[in-house]
Amino acid sequence: MINKLVEEIKKKNAPIVVGLDPMLKFVPEYIKQEKFKEFGANQKGAAEAIFEYNKGIVDAVYDLVPAVKPQIAMYEQFGVEGVIAFKRTVDYCKEKGLVVIGDIKRGDIGSTSEAYAVGHLSSVEIGGNLFEGFGEDFATVNPYLGVDGIKPFMDVCRKENKGIFVLVKTSNPSSGEFQDRIIDGKPLYEHVAEKVNAWGANLMGDSYSYVGAVVGATYPEMGAALRKVMPKAYILVPGYGAQGGKGADLKPFFNEDGLGAIVNSSRGIIAAYQQEKYASFGEKGYADASRQAVLDMKEDLNSIF
Amino acid sequence: MINKLVEEIKKKNAPIVVGLDPMLKFVPEYIKQEKFKEFGANQKGAAEAIFEYNKGIVDAVYDLVPAVKPQIAMYEQFGVEGVIAFKRTVDYCKEKGLVVIGDIKRGDIGSTSEAYAVGHLSSVEIGGNLFEGFGEDFATVNPYLGVDGIKPFMDVCRKENKGIFVLVKTSNPSSGEFQDRIIDGKPLYEHVAEKVNAWGANLMGDSYSYVGAVVGATYPEMGAALRKVMPKAYILVPGYGAQGGKGADLKPFFNEDGLGAIVNSSRGIIAAYQQEKYASFGEKGYADASRQAVLDMKEDLNSIF
Numbered sequence: 001m002i003n004k005l006v007e008e009i010k011k012k013n014a015p016i017v018v019g020l021d022p023m024l025k026f027v028p029e030y031i032k033q034e035k036f037k038e039f040g041a042n043q044k045g046a047a048e049a050i051f052e053y054n055k056g057i058v059d060a061v062y063d064l065v066p067a068v069k070p071q072i073a074m075y076e077q078f079g080v081e082g083v084i085a086f087k088r089t090v091d092y093c094k095e096k097g098l099v100v101i102g103d104i105k106r107g108d109i110g111s112t113s114e115a116y117a118v119g120h121l122s123s124v125e126i127g128g129n130l131f132e133g134f135g136e137d138f139a140t141v142n143p144y145l146g147v148d149g150i151k152p153f154m155d156v157c158r159k160e161n162k163g164i165f166v167l168v169k170t171s172n173p174s175s176g177e178f179q180d181r182i183i184d185g186k187p188l189y190e191h192v193a194e195k196v197n198a199w200g201a202n203l204m205g206d207s208y209s210y211v212g213a214v215v216g217a218t219y220p221e222m223g224a225a226l227r228k229v230m231p232k233a234y235i236l237v238p239g240y241g242a243q244g245g246k247g248a249d250l251k252p253f254f255n256e257d258g259l260g261a262i263v264n265s266s267r268g269i270i271a272a273y274q275q276e277k278y279a280s281f282g283e284k285g286y287a288d289a290s291r292q293a294v295l296d297m298k299e300d301l302n303s304i305f
Numbered sequence: 306m307i308n309k310l311v312e313e314i315k316k317k318n319a320p321i322v323v324g325l326d327p328m329l330k331f332v333p334e335y336i337k338q339e340k341f342k343e344f345g346a347n348q349k350g351a352a353e354a355i356f357e358y359n360k361g362i363v364d365a366v367y368d369l370v371p372a373v374k375p376q377i378a379m380y381e382q383f384g385v386e387g388v389i390a391f392k393r394t395v396d397y398c399k400e401k402g403l404v405v406i407g408d409i410k411r412g413d414i415g416s417t418s419e420a421y422a423v424g425h426l427s428s429v430e431i432g433g434n435l436f437e438g439f440g441e442d443f444a445t446v447n448p449y450l451g452v453d454g455i456k457p458f459m460d461v462c463r464k465e466n467k468g469i470f471v472l473v474k475t476s477n478p479s480s481g482e483f484q485d486r487i488i489d490g491k492p493l494y495e496h497v498a499e500k501v502n503a504w505g506a507n508l509m510g511d512s513y514s515y516v517g518a519v520v521g522a523t524y525p526e527m528g529a530a531l532r533k534v535m536p537k538a539y540i541l542v543p544g545y546g547a548q549g550g551k552g553a554d555l556k557p558f559f560n561e562d563g564l565g566a567i568v569n570s571s572r573g574i575i576a577a578y579q580q581e582k583y584a585s586f587g588e589k590g591y592a593d594a595s596r597q598a599v600l601d602m603k604e605d606l607n608s609i610f
Contacts, residue, residue, distance in 0.1 A: 021417070023416065023420075024429075024431065032432075036432060041431055041432030041433075041434065042431060042432075042434075042436060043429070043431065043436050043438075045431065045432075046429070046431045071413075071417055071420075073411070073413055073417045073418070073420040073421045073424070074417070074420050076420065076421060076424035076425070076438065076439075077420040077421070077423045077424040077429050077438060078424070078429055078431075078436075078438065079392065079424060079429075079436070079437070079438035079439055080385070080388055080389050080392050082424070082438075083385055083388045084385050087384065087385050105411070105412055105413055105447075106378070106410070107410055107412070107447055107449075108376075108378055108410055109475065109476075109477040109480075110477065111328065112326070112376055112378045112379070113378070115328075115376075115378040115379050115381065115382040116378045116381060116382070118382045119378070119381035119382040119383070119384060119387070120381070124329075124348070124351070124382050124383055124384075126329065126346055126347060126348065126350065126351045126383075127337075127341060127346030127347075127350075128346075129346065129347075131347060131348050131383075131384070132384070133348075133381065133382060133383065133384035133387070134381075134384055142410075142412055142447050142449055143449070143483065144412075144447055144448070144449040144472060144475075144483060144484070145472075145475050145477060145479070145480060146477065146479030146480055146481070146482030146483060146484070147479045147482060148477040148478060148479040148480070149477075149479075167449060167450075170414065170449075170450050171414075172414040172415065172450060172451065172453040172454075173453060174450070174451030174452045174453040174454075175414075175450060175451055175453070176451070177451030177452060177500070178448065178449060178451060178493065178496065178497065179449070179451070181488040181489075181493065181496065182488065183486040183487065183488055183493075184486075188483065188486065188488075188493070191483065191486065192483065195482070
């Protein structure tokens with residue numbers, strides 16, 4: 001799957017992942033009204049509205065970008081109905097040929113970690129047959145529990161040709177609280193990065209590993225250091241746009257060939273129509289506004305090289 | 306909710322939480338056959354079998370223990386149907402008066418963390434009305450992202466009188482890979498514990514904080530140190546039984562009054578009938594075997610004091 005991701009990035013010339021993190025306040029009123037009328041102003045109605053909204057965005061951008069990253073928290077807030085919308089979103093994006101990165105940030109140990117890996121990246125065996133759970137292509141994983149939490153995911157990735165992105169340095173202001181603390185002369189995030197590099201060495205695609213890393217756009221100087229520590233890890237870069245990162249700042253995350261990193265934008269794309277810059281598209285043009293935001297982001301990123 | 310948890314622990318004289326972590330191999334054949342026949346040997350059938358199995362255990366132990374801890378990974382492995390079984394399990398346990406600790410180990414930032422907190426511990430607003438998501442009483446939370454990931458949970462806990470358990474030192478062998486690394490003369494887990502203590506200081510129940518901690522039974526000497534660092538944090542202790550912890554080793558996690566810690570056992574209780582010790586109960590007596598395992602665990606823990 002890392003090979004497919006790299007290939008699609010090259011083909012579309014866009015190291016961009018669209019974060020499908022729908023909040024109800026992003027969903028155009030006309031969609032909410034329609035779905036609330038049909039299904040009720042409840043969790044079912046909200047989940048249907050969110051799926052419809054996602055679908056519009058995906059239809060408008062799938063030819064431009066290699067991947068999407070639905071954030072499962074935004075679906076879990078609506079309970080079971082939200083989780084159903086998550087699954088439908090994953091399925092729909094895969095139908096459109098997109099690589100799907102499940103932003104699930106799971107992290108547990110042993111058989112529990114295996115259960116997450118099976119549920120999100122593989123299939124469970126029931127009565128001798130296999131059944132796919134949520135069916136993402138990649139998942140984000142939390143490293144705090146050590147290799148016991150990572151290895152079950154790696155085993156599943158090997159079997160299914162899927163991949164993970166391990167949280168190394170997150171984009172938020174308080175990420176330094178623990179991640180930046182110095183251990184033996186190096187920050188914790190660098191120790192995690194060294195492990196990511198070691199874990200990934202035995203799980204290689206053609207030029208990059210199945211084991212990638214998350215490094216926030218808000219910390220480009222750390223991106224530069226981490227790029228060297230993990231030369232074979234694809235770096236998933238959140239924090240572009242809304243969280244403050246700009247294209248020119250992101251050069252350190254990439255290798256010389258323009259590969260090695262994929263930049264996420266969520267609300268900057270999916271709620272573009274709510275920004276002044278794209279206001280002329282109006283609510284009904286929300287998907288076209290998202291398309292324009294992707295084109296603008298592509299131009300911004302391509303200016304790096 | 307921390308007050309209710311403490312009260313129930315006292316009333317039932319059992320600092321025990323039953324881990325409802327159903328794997329299909331734990332579920333008696335007769336339940337699987339019945340549910341597969343009715344719903345198919347698929348995710349729906351598996352989810353129904355797991356719920357039926359949980360129900361039997363809950364019916365057999367709810368008068369003995371204050372709390373249960375369903376591990377959501379074990380449900381997510383069955384996809385959407387599994388998540389429905391998780392929700393049904395939470396609801397059933399609450400009907401029986403049990404405190405429900407959602408072992409979800411979520412950890413993200415800002416609005417994403419808020420969405421998890423809303424989905425698991427509170428209600429989402431849709432069209433002016435509130436809808437509960439999964440409805441647990443407590444959730445486990447991962448600290449790697451710093452206070453940005455914790456604060457949204459704390460805000461929700463304050464509003465809803467609910468609580469969290471923050472991962473401090475986990476029970477697995479590789480937990481030391483990052484958690485034990487020394488920063489300024491102290492292991493990382495101790496720095497996390499200091500934060501837990503600070504975060505919890507402004508969110509107090511009668512005698513313990515809404516902000517608790519997870520510390521593995523497998524590390525009693527660390528338990529002793531951490532008990533002092535976080536005097537007001539209830540400690541959720543996994544790793545008893547199957548992972549090797551024994552009652553006598555657990556004294557350091559408790560305060561003098563016998564409070565301050567709650568010990569989890571999962572397969573040691575829910576799959577007791579598969580152990581030689583409880584084999585005489587047979588498959589059909591699986592719930593009675595679980596009850597006996599709880600009684601034995603209670604005796605083992607009460608021998609500490």
